[in-house]
Amino acid sequence: MSEVTIKSIAKALNLSPATISRALNDSHEIKQATKDRVLAYAKAHNYRPNPFAKNLKTGKTNLIGVVIPFLSSPFFLEFIEELYRAVMPLHYTLIPFQTQNQETLEKEALDFLTQQNVAGIIISPAHENSNATFLEKIHNDTCPVILFDRIQHGLKTHKIGIHNSMETYKATEELINKGRKKIAFLCGKDIGNTKDRIRGYKNALHNNSIPFTEDYIIYADYQDPNQDIDEELRSTLSALQDRNLLPDAIVGGTDTLSIKILGILADLKLHIPEDVAVIGFTNTNLADYLQPALSTIKQPTQKMANLAVELLMELIAKVGKRNDMDYQSFLLPSQTFYRKSTDI
Amino acid sequence: MSEVTIKSIAKALNLSPATISRALNDSHEIKQATKDRVLAYAKAHNYRPNPFAKNLKTGKTNLIGVVIPFLSSPFFLEFIEELYRAVMPLHYTLIPFQTQNQETLEKEALDFLTQQNVAGIIISPAHENSNATFLEKIHNDTCPVILFDRIQHGLKTHKIGIHNSMETYKATEELINKGRKKIAFLCGKDIGNTKDRIRGYKNALHNNSIPFTEDYIIYADYQDPNQDIDEELRSTLSALQDRNLLPDAIVGGTDTLSIKILGILADLKLHIPEDVAVIGFTNTNLADYLQPALSTIKQPTQKMANLAVELLMELIAKVGKRNDMDYQSFLLPSQTFYRKSTDI
DNA sequence: TTGTATGCGTTATCAT
């Protein structure tokens, strides 16, 4: 069971290790006959290069670090699955990390990844400018970094996201066109994408002469595990109801909240979409099975993942000559699915 | 920006590389003063050991391979998240792979993982005895392997799962106790866990003098992407309805199907739980937000993950002396949550 | 207590 190495092959074939190495790497300076012998032997004995030795020598790996806030968010999960698909045929491997929106955990992840000599990193940062200097250092000195989804970050690199304000604008306006006027916006902390989405929401109201009120921005900090979000949302909505301010439509600004809100409204004996229409940001394919089926703004995870990999490969190939790059921001179009929850 | 290595530290401190290495590894044969100097310098200059060199020398890594069928299944997702939690304080890192229930993809994953010299592997196999000989070889010659969830596999090692037949028995009997007699069982392919669950289902019927009929085993091959499962399920149920055989209760035998079935029943204008009560296997915390809230048999992902890591660490520590081990099967208790979908 | 020397498996430089 001893491992088969270049050295052992060399011994077996009466060649030098150098020749074996070259033959395995299909070097032009090795004659075909020798290559054939070597390759045949290697295959027969199931030779597999030691990635550690190779890296020690070359400093290169086929690893890609992926850093996301949560695996449990449908969008990120789907994105990662698409990444796997995109990366496998290229013989790269993913090392995924979650940050739970915490900069320190993000730091740990980045530490580990750089130590593992990853060829590149694809990241949706814990929050705006989290680990800014560290990421910059990594990107400049170590390996290329690409931002996705949460692209409100100072790092100068390619950024892949969606047009958050526009998508939210369209969704909000759709509700307005259907006759709704008391439209609430549901979101977590007021950061990054949420900001843009609130802007789109406000603009839609404004351009349709509907006054904006802070009452209708419903914050639910879904990051705080100590907080009972269900209860909080329920009471917020009841309070609005008591003040005769119950919204007749809700735009869900975050992935996880969008899924929960239907159940919570039902608990309050509210009919969807008759009493309250709902549309949410989320990538879960469950939207169809919710009751009623949830209208959703679906981010183009596949295109995002493919583009991320494509751009990263480009940067990896550029080896260090990245100082004078002009990086781009890609805002890919989302797709909105109107289902029963907005079928007024 | 040149890398700081043991050698560079040695030069800077006028010591030999060996001393540095020993100091960094807290060897007893180095005096405290030297250790302090070395450690101080290392920290100040952000020394980080090269894992590739280390592995080349020692043959050890802190990587753990995780092989699961799908990331998109709530159970597996939750399990992986728990694994992350369990493994992080031990300074191990996960490399997750999906097999899509395909033995060849599983083989590829295992190939990669062994090549990466992972310290151990935690796997829920693609199917019964998939890659049996390969896994045995890995477990005996390369690194310890632990099975979870799908533990109907010939590999002689620790196995962590739940008591599928018993849990299904209890769930089925609960429905019977609530007066339901036409109870259907919903599942994917008839393999592994599903077999056991069907057995529990049948036993419950039998012990309560309810005749079993094949009509009530509803197969939906959720692995085939070409198949429109929704449509298939809908038509299967309509057909039963036409024959006046509509079940008055459904036990969902798989994670993903359990989530879908509510929406499908609603499409058929059936009331839950009045017309059809539903209970399903699933770990999604969405169960509460479904309409109506879904009764679920929830697998103890946290305990499973913790136990898996604990056992794996034991085996890793045992270094090769695993021939005469007596391996155990752990069947951890699940928790059943009765919600509105069975509230008859 | 510290230093010297060697080798892990690979690639690369130089020679033949």
Place this chain on the structure above:
DNA sequence: ATGATAACGCATACAA
């Protein structure tokens, strides 16, 4: 077209 040799960064057997 092939071989000899060194080097990547680290840990360890042996020497001092």
